[in-house]
Amino acid sequence: MRKVLLLGLMWFLCSAIAFAQDRVVTGTVISTEDNLGVPGATVIVKGTTNGTATDLDGKFSLSVPQSGGVLVASFVGFLSQEITIGNQSDFTIMLEPDAKLLSEVVVTGYGTQSKREVTGAVSQIKGELIENLPLQSFDRAMQGRAAGVQVSSANGLPGGAVNIRIRGVGSVNAGNEPLYIVDGVQLNSRNDADFTQSNPLAFLNPNDIESMEILKDAASASIYGAQAANGVVIITTKKGKSGKAQFTFNVYAGTTEPLKYLDVTDGTEVYQLRKEAYTNAGNGLPEANALNSMGELPSNWQSLTRDELDQIAADFDFYDWQREALITGQIRNYELSMSGGDDRTTYFLSGSYNQQEATVSPVNFQRGTFAVKLATQANSKLRFETNLNLSTFSQNTPFATDGAFLGNPAFSAATVLPQNPIYNEDGSFNESISGILNQNVIAVNSYNSGQQRTNQFVGNIAANYKILDNLTFRSLFGLDYRLVQGEDYTDPRTPDGRGVQGRGSIQSNWNVNFITTQTLSYNKTFNSVHNVSGIYGIEFRQETNQGISGSATGFPTFQFRTVQSAAIPEDITSFWTGFKRLGTFLQVNYDYNKKYLVTLTGRYDGSSRFGADNLYGFFPSIRAGWYLKEEDFLKSSSTISELKLRVSYGITGNDQIGNFDSRGLYQGVGTYNGSGGIRPVGLANPELSWEKNRTFNIGLDYGLFGNRVSGAIDVFNRESTDLLFPQPILWTNGFGSVTRNVGSLENRGVEFEISTVNVNTPSGFRWNTDFNITYIENELTSLYDGLTELPSDPAIRVGESLGSYFSYEYAGVNPATGRPMWYDIDGNLKYQVQAADRKILGNSLPSWYGGMNNTFSYKGLELTVFFQYEYGRLIPDGQVGFMRENASRLTLNALQQTYDARWTEPGQITYQPRVYSGGTEPRSSGMNTGGASLFNADYIRLKQVSLAYNLQPALLSKIGLTRARIYATGVNLWTYADGYPGYDPEFLGSATGIIPQTRNITLGLQVGF
Structure with missing residues (x-):
C-alpha cells in the first residue's frame, strides 16, 4: 500500500511539474475576406494532438508548452496559417480564402x-x-x-x-x-x-x-x-x-485508322472449307461443287482430274478487300477564341472548324461553330446574360443508313470471297463478284452518295434582378432549333439501283424546342451559423417536330443525281408532332455552420403526353449531409482531412414516350369512292401516366492525409415502377394492345471514386491518379396479369436482368463426329435443341465499368494516360456469326481462327464443328445459334495518351505570347478483349455492318496572346 501511495505521489508531482511548464495563450482567427471571426476554426500546436476550436466569434484559448512551438490555424475553404508562438500570449491569426477550393x-x-x-x-x-x-x-x-x-x-x-x-x-x-x-x-x-x-x-x-x-x-x-x-x-x-482581351488560337491535325482488321481466310482456304462441307454432307464431286459455289468452275471441268481442280484453287490470288475499304483518314481542327471585359461587362467569343474522315471513304464529318457569351451589369441590381451557339455540320454516308449491312463496306469487305479481284486490269471496277455478295462493295460505295446536313442554334437570353440583398429574380428564355436535311442517291450501276434505273430521295426535318424559366432565389445567414437558401420557379417547354420526304426512280444517266431529274415519283410523306410541358418547383436548403445540411425539393409537372386523368405529377425529394470532419472527435485528426456523410431519397418521372401514345388517333388511308378516308390507328388510354423512378442513395465523401487521397463511395437502389408496356387486349376492340402503366424493375449498385497524389516532389515532379469503378445489378421485378416473361429477344423475364440471353447452352463438339452439342435443361448432351432447353446464359449489360486516369507533370511537361473498361457482358456479333459458319451455309469468307480450329478428324478436341453443306445443321445447331453465338465482351482500352509541353514564362515574354502549348494525342490506341473476334466489343446490338471505331493520332499547337 505504501508503494502505491509513493507511486501516486510521484505521478502527481511529475504532472504538476509538466503542467507548470505549460502556459495558456489566447487569440482570434479572422477571415481576410470580411475581417470577421471564423467560428469553428481549428487551432493546434504543430506536431501534436493538442488543439481547440474557435467559438462563434472566432476566439480561442489553448495551453501551449513554455518552450513555445508553432500554432497551426485551419478551416475548410481557407489556407492554413502557421505562427511561431515565442513569448507572445495573444494572437490575431488572419486566414485567407483558398481560391482553388472556393473555385x-x-x-x-x-x-x-x-x-x-x-x-x-x-x-x-x-x-x-x-x-x-x-x-x-x-x-x-x-x-x-x-x-x-x-x-x-x-x-x-x-x-x-x-x-x-x-x-x-x-x-x-x-x-x-x-x-x-x-x-x-x-x-x-x-x-x-x-x-x-x-x-x-x-x-x-x-x-x-x-x-x-x-x-x-x-x-x-x-x-x-x-x-x-x-x-x-x-x-x-x-x-x-x-x-x-485574350486571344487563343488552337490547331491540331492527324490521322484516323481502323482499330483492327479481321483475320480472314484466303481463297484456297475457302475452297478447302467448301470441299469439306460437300464431303461431310455425302455429296459427290466435292471439288467441282466447291469451285462452282465460288463461281470458279471452268466450263471444261468434266475433263479435269480432282488434282487439277484442286490446283485451280491453289492458284487463287488473294485480294485484301478490307484494306481497300477501310483506309487511313485525315483529321483537322482549327479554333480561335477571344475573352475579356471590365468590371461591368465580360465576353467570350469562339469559332471553330472540325473535319474528320472515317476509315470508310468517302464518309466524313465536317462542322463549323460560332459561340458568343456575354454578361453585363447594367446597374447595381440588374444583370443581363446571353449565350449563343451556332453550328452547321454534315456527314457523308454513301451506303445505307438503315443498317442494310450487305452494302456496308465494314461488313462486306471482310466477308466477300477473297479470290475476287477488286479492279479489272484496265483499272475499272470488277462487277463480276462470285459468292452470295454478288456486288463490288468498293464500287457501290464509290457510286452511291448520301449526305446529311444539320444547322443548329442553341441559345438563351437571361436577366437577373436583385430585388433585395438576399432575393434575386431571374428570367430566362431559351431555344434549341435544329434543321436536318438529307439526300441519298442509289446509282443505276449498282445492283440495288439497276432494276429501277437509280433511286433518289430527299428529306427535311425541323425541330423547334422552346423553354422559359422564371425563378426567385433567396440566400441568407442568421447568427453566423444558420444558412438558409432556396429557389422557386415556373418553367414552360414546348417542342414541335415536323418533316417531309420524297423519293423517285428512273434517272436518265448516273450523272443526274437530284430527285427532280427522275422520271417516276415513288412516294412522298410528311409528319408533324409536338408536346408541351409546364412545371413549378421549390427547393429549400438549410445548413448549420456548414456541418449539418438538409435540402428539400418538390416539383409539380404537367405533360401533354399523358392521359387526361393523369396530366400532372408530383416529384419530391429529400437529401441530407453531415460534415463529420467538423466534429470534435475528428477536428484534430491529421489522417482524416475531409469526411462527409450523405443520404438522399427522391422520386423522378420518365415521359420519354410518343407524344400521342395516350390518345386515340386516326390516320388517312387513301380514298374510298372518290373521297378521302381515315381509320383509327391507336386506342386511347386516358389513365396513362408517368413511369416513376425512386432512388435511395447513401454516400461518403472522404479525404485523407491532407487530401492526398480523396474520393467518394455511393450505394444506391433505383426502383422504376409503372413501366409503360403495350398490354394485350381482346381483338374484338379492333386493336391487339394498349399502352398501360404496368411492371417494375430495379437497378442496385455501388460506385467508388478515388483520387490520389502519388508523388509531389520539391523539384516539381507530380503524379496524380483518378480511378472510378461501378458495380450494378439490373432486375425486372414484375410484369402484369401474373406473367413472368414476355416473348422477346433478348429476354424480358421477371427475376432476370434486362438484356438477358435466354437460349441454348453450347456444349462443344463431339470428338467422334464433329457435330456441335448442346445441354438440355437437365444438363444432358444432345444434338438438336428445343425451346424447353433454353436457360439464361448472361446479359448485354456490363456488371462492372469505369476508368483510370494518370497524369504526370514536370516543369512544363505533361503526360496523361487514360484507361476505360467494362466487364461482365455478353454480346452477339452478326458479322462474326456468319463468318464462323466457315462458308458452310452461305458462300462467305471465314475467320482464320475458326478455319484453324474446325473439326477435321475423329478424336479431335475443339469448339468449332465440322463444316457441312446445307442449311439444317449450321442454322439450327451451329456456331450462329444460342450460346455459341454469344461472345465475352469484357475489355480494357487505352482510351487516351496525351503528351504536352508548355513553354516557360521567361521564353513566352520574349516572344510576346501569354501561353504556348505543343501537344500530341492518341485515342483508342490499344484494346484488350480476350476471345472477342469482332471489330469492337463496345458496340451494342448485333454489330452487323456497323462502321468500327477508329484509332486517332493528332499533333497540335495552342497559343495565347
Whole structure:
C-alpha cells in the first residue's frame, strides 16, 4: 500500500511539474475576406494532438508548452496559417480564402453549390480533361470519367450516335437517355430524323466546355421532375473574364485508322472449307461443287482430274478487300477564341472548324461553330446574360443508313470471297463478284452518295434582378432549333439501283424546342451559423417536330443525281408532332455552420403526353449531409482531412414516350369512292401516366492525409415502377394492345471514386491518379396479369436482368463426329435443341465499368494516360456469326481462327464443328445459334495518351505570347478483349455492318496572346 501511495505521489508531482511548464495563450482567427471571426476554426500546436476550436466569434484559448512551438490555424475553404508562438500570449491569426477550393463549385439544379455543400450523388468532369481530344461530341468524352455513367458507341461514324446510361437501364419501352442542359437550355437529344445517324449533341465544340455535372440520384435530379428519371447532364460553357482581351488560337491535325482488321481466310482456304462441307454432307464431286459455289468452275471441268481442280484453287490470288475499304483518314481542327471585359461587362467569343474522315471513304464529318457569351451589369441590381451557339455540320454516308449491312463496306469487305479481284486490269471496277455478295462493295460505295446536313442554334437570353440583398429574380428564355436535311442517291450501276434505273430521295426535318424559366432565389445567414437558401420557379417547354420526304426512280444517266431529274415519283410523306410541358418547383436548403445540411425539393409537372386523368405529377425529394470532419472527435485528426456523410431519397418521372401514345388517333388511308378516308390507328388510354423512378442513395465523401487521397463511395437502389408496356387486349376492340402503366424493375449498385497524389516532389515532379469503378445489378421485378416473361429477344423475364440471353447452352463438339452439342435443361448432351432447353446464359449489360486516369507533370511537361473498361457482358456479333459458319451455309469468307480450329478428324478436341453443306445443321445447331453465338465482351482500352509541353514564362515574354502549348494525342490506341473476334466489343446490338471505331493520332499547337 505504501508503494502505491509513493507511486501516486510521484505521478502527481511529475504532472504538476509538466503542467507548470505549460502556459495558456489566447487569440482570434479572422477571415481576410470580411475581417470577421471564423467560428469553428481549428487551432493546434504543430506536431501534436493538442488543439481547440474557435467559438462563434472566432476566439480561442489553448495551453501551449513554455518552450513555445508553432500554432497551426485551419478551416475548410481557407489556407492554413502557421505562427511561431515565442513569448507572445495573444494572437490575431488572419486566414485567407483558398481560391482553388472556393473555385470548386458544382452546378446542380438551376444554381450552384460549393463542393462541400453538395449532399446528392453528383459527378463533375472539368473541361480541361477533355480538351483537344479528337472527338466530335462531348458525350463520347464522358466515357470512363464518372462513376455510374456508362457510355457506349452506337457506331463508329465521326459525329455518330452514342448511348449513355446513368445508373443502369430504368425502362423497357420508354427512353433511357438522360436530360441534357446547355447553359440552362434543355436539349432535345433524340434523333427524330430517321434518315440520319448523326448525333444531335455534335453541335457543340467540346473545347468550349467549362465543366459537365452529372446528377445521378433522384434527389439531385428531382428539381427537373418528369424528365429526370434517367439522370441529368448539365453542361456549362466557357465565359469571359475581366481584363484585356485574350486571344487563343488552337490547331491540331492527324490521322484516323481502323482499330483492327479481321483475320480472314484466303481463297484456297475457302475452297478447302467448301470441299469439306460437300464431303461431310455425302455429296459427290466435292471439288467441282466447291469451285462452282465460288463461281470458279471452268466450263471444261468434266475433263479435269480432282488434282487439277484442286490446283485451280491453289492458284487463287488473294485480294485484301478490307484494306481497300477501310483506309487511313485525315483529321483537322482549327479554333480561335477571344475573352475579356471590365468590371461591368465580360465576353467570350469562339469559332471553330472540325473535319474528320472515317476509315470508310468517302464518309466524313465536317462542322463549323460560332459561340458568343456575354454578361453585363447594367446597374447595381440588374444583370443581363446571353449565350449563343451556332453550328452547321454534315456527314457523308454513301451506303445505307438503315443498317442494310450487305452494302456496308465494314461488313462486306471482310466477308466477300477473297479470290475476287477488286479492279479489272484496265483499272475499272470488277462487277463480276462470285459468292452470295454478288456486288463490288468498293464500287457501290464509290457510286452511291448520301449526305446529311444539320444547322443548329442553341441559345438563351437571361436577366437577373436583385430585388433585395438576399432575393434575386431571374428570367430566362431559351431555344434549341435544329434543321436536318438529307439526300441519298442509289446509282443505276449498282445492283440495288439497276432494276429501277437509280433511286433518289430527299428529306427535311425541323425541330423547334422552346423553354422559359422564371425563378426567385433567396440566400441568407442568421447568427453566423444558420444558412438558409432556396429557389422557386415556373418553367414552360414546348417542342414541335415536323418533316417531309420524297423519293423517285428512273434517272436518265448516273450523272443526274437530284430527285427532280427522275422520271417516276415513288412516294412522298410528311409528319408533324409536338408536346408541351409546364412545371413549378421549390427547393429549400438549410445548413448549420456548414456541418449539418438538409435540402428539400418538390416539383409539380404537367405533360401533354399523358392521359387526361393523369396530366400532372408530383416529384419530391429529400437529401441530407453531415460534415463529420467538423466534429470534435475528428477536428484534430491529421489522417482524416475531409469526411462527409450523405443520404438522399427522391422520386423522378420518365415521359420519354410518343407524344400521342395516350390518345386515340386516326390516320388517312387513301380514298374510298372518290373521297378521302381515315381509320383509327391507336386506342386511347386516358389513365396513362408517368413511369416513376425512386432512388435511395447513401454516400461518403472522404479525404485523407491532407487530401492526398480523396474520393467518394455511393450505394444506391433505383426502383422504376409503372413501366409503360403495350398490354394485350381482346381483338374484338379492333386493336391487339394498349399502352398501360404496368411492371417494375430495379437497378442496385455501388460506385467508388478515388483520387490520389502519388508523388509531389520539391523539384516539381507530380503524379496524380483518378480511378472510378461501378458495380450494378439490373432486375425486372414484375410484369402484369401474373406473367413472368414476355416473348422477346433478348429476354424480358421477371427475376432476370434486362438484356438477358435466354437460349441454348453450347456444349462443344463431339470428338467422334464433329457435330456441335448442346445441354438440355437437365444438363444432358444432345444434338438438336428445343425451346424447353433454353436457360439464361448472361446479359448485354456490363456488371462492372469505369476508368483510370494518370497524369504526370514536370516543369512544363505533361503526360496523361487514360484507361476505360467494362466487364461482365455478353454480346452477339452478326458479322462474326456468319463468318464462323466457315462458308458452310452461305458462300462467305471465314475467320482464320475458326478455319484453324474446325473439326477435321475423329478424336479431335475443339469448339468449332465440322463444316457441312446445307442449311439444317449450321442454322439450327451451329456456331450462329444460342450460346455459341454469344461472345465475352469484357475489355480494357487505352482510351487516351496525351503528351504536352508548355513553354516557360521567361521564353513566352520574349516572344510576346501569354501561353504556348505543343501537344500530341492518341485515342483508342490499344484494346484488350480476350476471345472477342469482332471489330469492337463496345458496340451494342448485333454489330452487323456497323462502321468500327477508329484509332486517332493528332499533333497540335495552342497559343495565347
